[in-house]
Every structure is written in C-alpha cells, then in structure tokens.
Amino acid sequence: MYFLLSKVFLFLLLPTYWVIALVVISLVSKNRKRKKRFFIAAGVVFYLFSAPFFQLCFQKVWDVKPYAIDSNKKYNCVIVLGGFSSGTSETDGHFNFSADRFIQGVKLFETKKASHILISGGNGILVPSGFKEATWVKTQLLEFNIPDSLILIENQSKNTVENAQFSKLVLAKSHLPPPYLLVTSAFHMRRASMIFKKAGIDVVPYPCNFFGNDVSFGIMNFFPDSNVLYNWEFYTKEVVGYVVNYFKH
Numbered sequence: 001m002y003f004l005l006s007k008v009f010l011f012l013l014l015p016t017y018w019v020i021a022l023v024v025i026s027l028v029s030k031n032r033k034r035k036k037r038f039f040i041a042a043g044v045v046f047y048l049f050s051a052p053f054f055q056l057c058f059q060k061v062w063d064v065k066p067y068a069i070d071s072n073k074k075y076n077c078v079i080v081l082g083g084f085s086s087g088t089s090e091t092d093g094h095f096n097f098s099a100d101r102f103i104q105g106v107k108l109f110e111t112k113k114a115s116h117i118l119i120s121g122g123n124g125i126l127v128p129s130g131f132k133e134a135t136w137v138k139t140q141l142l143e144f145n146i147p148d149s150l151i152l153i154e155n156q157s158k159n160t161v162e163n164a165q166f167s168k169l170v171l172a173k174s175h176l177p178p179p180y181l182l183v184t185s186a187f188h189m190r191r192a193s194m195i196f197k198k199a200g201i202d203v204v205p206y207p208c209n210f211f212g213n214d215v216s217f218g219i220m221n222f223f224p225d226s227n228v229l230y231n232w233e234f235y236t237k238e239v240v241g242y243v244v245n246y247f248k249h
Contacts, residue, residue: 013236013240014232014233014236015045015049015229015232015233015236016229016233018045019042019045019046019049022038022039022041022042022045023038023039023042025038026038026039026042046224046229047224049228049229049232050224050225050226050228050229051221051222051223051224051225051228052212052220052221052222052223052225052228053215053217053221053222055211055212055228055231055232055235056212056213056214056215056216056221057215058235059187059211059212059235060214060215062187062190062235062238062239063186063187063189063190063207063210063211064186064189064190064193064205064207065207066207066210067204067205067206067207069108069113069181069206073113074112074113074114074115075108075113075114075115075179075180075181075204076114076115076116076176076177076178076180077114077115077116077117077118077152077171077174077176077180077181078105078108078109078113078114078116078117078118078180078181078182078183078206079118079120079167079180079181079182079183079196079203080101080102080104080105080117080118080119080120080183080184081101081120081121081160081163081182081183081184081188081192082119082120082121082122082133082134082137082157082163083098083101083121083133083184083185083188084096084098084099084100084101084102085099085102085133085136085137086131087123087129087131087133087136089131090129090130090131091131091136092136093131093133093136093137097209098185098209100185100208100209101183101184101185101208101209102137102140103208104183104206104208105117105119105183106141106144106146108181108183108206109146109150110144113181114180114181115150115176116150116151116152116174116176117141117146117150117151117152118152118153118154118167118170118171118180119133119134119137119138119141119151119152119153119154120134120153120154120157120163120166120167121133121134121137121154121155121157121163122134122154122155122156122157122158122162123158132155133155134153134154134155135153135155137153138151138153152170152171152174153170154166154167154169154170160188160191160192160195160241160245161195161245163192163195163196164195164196164198164199164201165199167196167201168199168200168201171201178201178202178203179202179203179204180201180202180203180204181203181204181206182196182203182204182205182206183206183207183208184207184208184209185207185208185209185210185234186207186208186209186210186211187209187211187234187235187238188234188238189205189207190238190242191238191241191242191245192205193205194242194245194246195245198245198248211231212231
C-alpha cells in the first residue's frame, strides 16, 4: 500500500502537472481576474521549471560531487543501485539513460577498487512484470567474464529503502567487511546514501550519471527546454523522498 500511495503522491507533485492544473483552473474559472492570475501562474511555473539556468543552480547545490578514490584504498564491495535497465520480457532487458551506473560499477571492479560487485534492484514499476533487474544484469556481468563468485545480487527491492534493507542481508551473508562503495546517479545519491546509512550500512558515495553542465549565464540557459522540465521530475522525487525518509525512524 505504501508503495502504491508513494507513486500516486509523487504523480501529484510533478511540475508538469502543476502547470496543467493551473491551466485547467484558468480555463474553467468564470472570474476574469482569477482566470488571468492562474494563467500567468501557469506561465511562471512552466518557465521556472523549463529554463536550464534554474535547474543548474539547484543541481549545483543538490548533486553529490564526484568522489576521487585514494589509489591505495581497496573496498570489499561496490553496491550498484538498479534503475539503469528495463525489461523487454521476463528474461531479457536493455540499458537506459542511467547506464552510467553499470559502467562505473564495472569500472570500479575491473580497476581493482572493489573485490566484489553487488547489483541491487528488482522491479519498481507500479504493475510489475516478471522481469528482475539484478538477475538480468548478472547475465551481462558474466559476459564481461566477471567470476560468478564475485557477483552478488538482490532482486526483490522495489525502491531505495528496500535496496538498503535487502542489500544489508546479502552483505551480512557474504561476510564482506565495510565500508562499501555506493554507486548511483548524482541526483539520487543524497537520498540513497542517507537511506543506506540509516539502515546501518557504511557506504562511501560514488555518484555518476551527472545532468548538464556548470551554472553559466549563457543566453540559451534562459530559454525553455522540454528536457529540463522532464529532469525536474527526478529532482522532485528526490527532494520529497529525502524529506520523508529523513523524518522516518
């Protein structure tokens, strides 16, 4: 039930739907002044959430900065959070725009920064199929000739909280001492690292899959961009999730 409610609640908070709601209210309002105010409000909200400059400013504050690993430091495991692949059937899948999580996880393993790799991810869609992300990703790791004994998976989690819960069980059974490297997208890292630490898992954040560039006053950064409006949906989810999980025991 919590999983379902969280999906519905998030849907209502996305900036795209704020704009739609304000436009609809403007259209159905019979009061001319109110109609004009809601229409202007829709325009302002659309601009603020579609101009790259404002997202870049928020991104600079929110995203966890890149982590430079000490060349002499070795970790027992790199935990790679799912969400970087989708299923085309119960047994087959494909990588998506977050595939940098997979790339960086493999890179950390292949460069001997971590001795094991743990893929954490089941199926987080509202009406799940039989596809299990971690199970499919393991088949991809095996194609890189990574030994089966060095690959750990948990394929039951539907969200970040469950990523932490189930990963903790897998790590306990593997008897691999912490700390562990935690790999996920930069926009997701702040919430993910907090959740893992609250679960009692000692992790070192290793963000990847960065959006955009540094803040600049270039003219194009002040023109609306549909991709920016889409990216705000990720940040909305992260901010709301961070606040909710921060106050959860």
